[in-house]
Amino acid sequence: EKPKAERLSVEQEGKFTEDMKSLFEKLKPSEASGDRRRRFLEKLERLLNREWPGHDIQVHAFGSTENHLCMIDSDIDVCIKTSWDGLKSTCYLAARLAKCGMERVVCVPGAKVPIVKIWDPEYQVACDMNVNSTLALDNTKMIKTYVEIDERVRPLAMIIKHWTKRRVLNDAAGGGTLSSYTWICMILNFLQTRDPPILPALHQRPHKKRPPINGVDVSFDDDIETLKGFGHNNKETLGELLFAFFKKYGHELDYEKKVISVRHGKLLSKEEKNWQYLQNNRLCVEEPFNFTRNLGNTADDSSVRGLHLEFRRAHRILSEDADLATVCEQYEFP
Ligand code: ATP
Ligand code: MG
Structure with missing residues (x-):
């Protein structure tokens, strides 16, 4: 299946961004x-x-x-x-x-x-x-830092989390899909790989090293004052970003060859990580701290196929009529 549309029309984009803003207001906890x-x-x-x-x-x-x-x-x-x-x-x-x-x-x-x-x-x-x-306290601090860098990260990530829950794609333990943590890493990497990037790779920036904890290097750049505004050269709106997110994971990412790496802020190859023969390696998402771990391994091949179809479904609905409510419709088991 070919991508239906390369981009949203100006009208679609405007409506869609407005819909996202009002959904975000509803999702924000009181x-x-x-x-x-x-x-x-x-x-x-x-x-x-x-x-x-x-x-x-x-x-x-x-x-x-x-x-x-x-x-x-x-x-x-x-x-x-x-x-x-x-x-x-x-x-x-x-x-x-x-x-x-x-x-x-x-x-x-x-x-x-x-x-x-x-x-x-x-x-x-x-x-x-x-x-x-x-x-987990350290990787939470990492996510928090990324969210604070650019004001688009929070609404975008909340809406995608909402979508994953409604489409029943957010149950790593019971459902063989992905945890919120894995989803967040996929969202962060998507934002790191926009052109120009909206997020940096905090692990690659100069920073003070902290002593490892149980052999794990837990340091990264967390100097929020200098990080804020990093993504200002990128002018994409929320609507454009969500559309591009579904397009990337539905049509562009080469799942056979690539590893999503927040630690490096880019895609790595399975070869360079030696992950070609890992079990459940269809979707590879590197844990940013324990980087020998694949967070995507909670999803087996058929589950990844299902995820892929969901990305495509969302992308198709958006290119047809940019209707956020339909994209996030509750999945009903047949
Ligand atoms: P939700 O609102 O759905 O509960 P969440 O942001 O709390 O989302 P969870 O998947 O519940 O995400 O994970 C909570 C925290 O546990 C993460 O922020 C992370 O610190 C830690 N965590 C979860 N899974 C892993 C993992 N596989 N490896 C390392 N840390 C993890
Ligand atoms: Mg939680």
């Missing part, structure tokens, strides 16, 4: 929901230190609670930081949280990062927590 999240975090920290006094237990939120890409129904991702070994057993932590009034408590001890999932009925929030897995 102040009240931000408040609930903050108060939940304070409560959790109080509760943990009351249960286990004297261990200086700190609660740090990460993920969408911190990266400016929070949606109304986003969970709260939490890293519990403590030098005390007692919380290492997630099931022990889970049991205590259940006693303190948390609901739907589940411990997942065997995962790469063991977590506890809870639902707090008081603040009506879902929370996933890990103990001392701090890398």
Whole structure:
């Protein structure tokens, strides 16, 4: 199938950008929901230190609670930081949280990062927590920095996240598709590879090196004052960008050969990363810090085919009548 249109007409583009702006206003979480999240975090920290006094237990939120890409129904991702070994057993932590009034408590001890999932009925929030897995705090800071560099990043990323949720493309664990984190990396790389670029590659810019954590280099340029305005030579509107996003991933990217790399701000080849023979390597998205990891490996071949069709569907609808509501229509299982 050939791309239907190279670009949007001026009228289509104008309408589409306006639609995106008003959808963004609706997706932005209210102040009240931000408040609930903050108060939940304070409560959790109080509760943990009351249960286990004297261990200086700190609660740090990460993920969408911190990266400016929070949606109304986003969970709260939490890293519990403590030098005390007692919380290492997630099931022990889970049991205590259940006693303190948390609901739907589940411990997942065997995962790469063991977590506890809870639902707090008081603040009506879902929370996933890990103990001392701090890398997520660093990659969250990276995303937050990218979002702050150019004002188009936040609305564009929120709308694409919304689209992924409505089209059921955002379930790495259960659905064999991609996590929000993977989607965000694909969006950032798209913006790094516009001409002229809207985002830099923070890892490639000069910056102060920090000591590695568990062998992982966690440093990147986070000097937001000098980074702001980086993309000003690019004048593309939100509408043009979303259209180009669907076109790129629906029709332009060579999935057979390329690796999406936020760390390098460009596409790499599977050969140079030695990823030709990885399992589930149809869609390759390099984890920016643990760069031997392919974030795209949650999607198998048939799942990637499905994603590809979704990009094309969105691109086709936009080129025909630029209707954002249809693009984001809830997917109905046949
Ligand atoms: P949502 O609003 O959908 O919850 P989110 O931005 O919180 O979106 P998640 O996919 O829930 O994104 O991931 C939360 C955070 O967990 C990410 O910001 C990242 O810090 C970390 N994370 C998630 N998946 C990975 C991964 N595969 N490798 C490293 N860190 C990850
Ligand atoms: Mg999250």
